[in-house]
Amino acid sequence: MSDDKLKPLREQIDSIDAQILELLNRRARVAEQVGHVKAETNAPVFRPEREAQVLRKVADMNPGPLVAADVQTIFREIMSSCRALERRVVVAYLGPPGTFSEQAVYQQFGHAIEGLPCASIDEVFRATEAGTADFGVVPVENSSEGAINRTLDLLLQTTLSISGEVSIPVHHSLMTKSGTMDGIRRICAHSQTLAQCQVWLNLNCPGIERVAVASNGEAARMAADDPTTAAIAGEIAGQRYNLGVVKAHVQDDPHNRTRFVVIGRLQPGASGKDKTSLALAVPNKAGAVYNLLAPLATHGVSMTRFESRPARTGTWDYYFYVDVEGHQQDEKVDRAFAELRQNSAFFKILGSYPLSLN
Numbered sequence: 452m453s454d455d456k457l458k459p460l461r462e463q464i465d466s467i468d469a470q471i472l473e474l475l476n477r478r479a480r481v482a483e484q485v486g487h488v489k490a491e492t493n494a495p496v497f498r499p500e501r502e503a504q505v506l507r508k509v510a511d512m513n514p515g516p517l518v519a520a521d522v523q524t525i526f527r528e529i530m531s532s533c534r535a536l537e538r539r540v541v542v543a544y545l546g547p548p549g550t551f552s553e554q555a556v557y558q559q560f561g562h563a564i565e566g567l568p569c570a571s572i573d574e575v576f577r578a579t580e581a582g583t584a585d586f587g588v589v590p591v592e593n594s595s596e597g598a599i600n601r602t603l604d605l606l607l608q609t610t611l612s613i614s615g616e617v618s619i620p621v622h623h624s625l626m627t628k629s630g631t632m633d634g635i636r637r638i639c640a641h642s643q644t645l646a647q648c649q650v651w652l653n654l655n656c657p658g659i660e661r662v663a664v665a666s667n668g669e670a671a672r673m674a675a676d677d678p679t680t681a682a683i684a685g686e687i688a689g690q691r692y693n694l695g696v697v698k699a700h701v702q703d704d705p706h707n708r709t710r711f712v713v714i715g716r717l718q719p720g721a722s723g724k725d726k727t728s729l730a731l732a733v734p735n736k737a738g739a740v741y742n743l744l745a746p747l748a749t750h751g752v753s754m755t756r757f758e759s760r761p762a763r764t765g766t767w768d769y770y771f772y773v774d775v776e777g778h779q780q781d782e783k784v785d786r787a788f789a790e791l792r793q794n795s796a797f798f799k800i801l802g803s804y805p806l807s808l809n
């Protein structure tokens with residue numbers, strides 16, 4: 452009975468799908484032409500500022516009933532596939548596959564890329580600096596645990612620039628091979644993850660040893676090999692290694708998020724809604740930090756993040772990591788930076804890039 456009613460509706464869907472398919476391939480052929488123009492001038496294939504503009508535009512134009520975020524997900528994949536016709540970009544990230552870093556890669560680049568899982572954050576920087584990867588994606592801060600210090604240290608030294616940011620919700624699950632805690636003697640996860648779950652673990656698993664390992668993906672792999680080991684990781688990592696969920700959402704903060712940055716040789720142009728990251732240091736004397744930041748206020752540039760990190764060179768006391776609204780090519784940002792540079796003992800623009808969509 453209901454099939455009789457479904458049939459004409461499905462015929463409509465089939466006809467619309469045929470039109471979508473035709474349009475998608477028309478779009479892809481234009482992207483191929485863009486690829487030829489870029490190849491003639493050796494221009495970069497991935498243009499994050501253009502992709503950000505397209506994603507903002509489709510969200511603004513979206514009449515519904517599809518929700519804007521879903522429309523953006525669809526268009527991100529369309530652009531990813533079109534981009535892959537020009538060239539498939541290689542993106543290094545903290546592996547193994549199944550980590551939140553891999554999710555961040557797909558959220559930024561879509562799925563039509565070649566992922567390069569690396570054993571450490573250092574390795575992601577090295578692979579990108581060496582040109583083995585076009586881009587790297589590294590975690591920079593977590594909403595519960597704060598800065599990822601290794602990334603901050605490496606950003607100071609690298610010749611690469613930040614060309615994008617991605618923020619993703621981080622929900623951790625306790626998982627084992629059997630899906631129960633029977634016979635479990637240790638719980639493995641990355642040290643940041645253990646810290647993000649410590650209240651829950653103290654309450655629920657007080658007597659079980661906690662072991663920090665290189666990544667949550669590695670913890671999941673270990674749990675798959677050993678029935679006495681439990682892993683805390685994202686459920687995608689658990690699925691990859693066939694683990695059973697003992698308890699979902701064991702992170703202490705239900706709104707836990709991690710922000711990642713994209714690093715590479717590319718320096719994106721302005722997209723209209725951008726952010727610039729800086730690293731600075733001042734001589735250790737009274738009022739120095741206040742004076743350092745005064746030019747931002749003078750030129751009306753908003754600071755969205757301020758982070759300090761002890762300098763380990765012995766030359767200065769602290770490095771400051773500052774994010775401001777705007778692109779370094781914006782006139783007021785450029786003027787403020789010229790003054791900041793004069794007040795600083797160390798001044799490095801880490802990169803200007805489009806604001807993340809979430």
Ligand SMILES: O=C(O)C(=O)C[C@]1(C(=O)O)C=C[C@@H](O)C=C1
Nearest residue numbers: 485496497498501502530533534
């Ligand atoms: O506009 C471009 O430069 C393109 O290459 C096209 C396109 C797209 O599919 O819209 C693909 C890749 C770029 O990163 C940006 C946009």
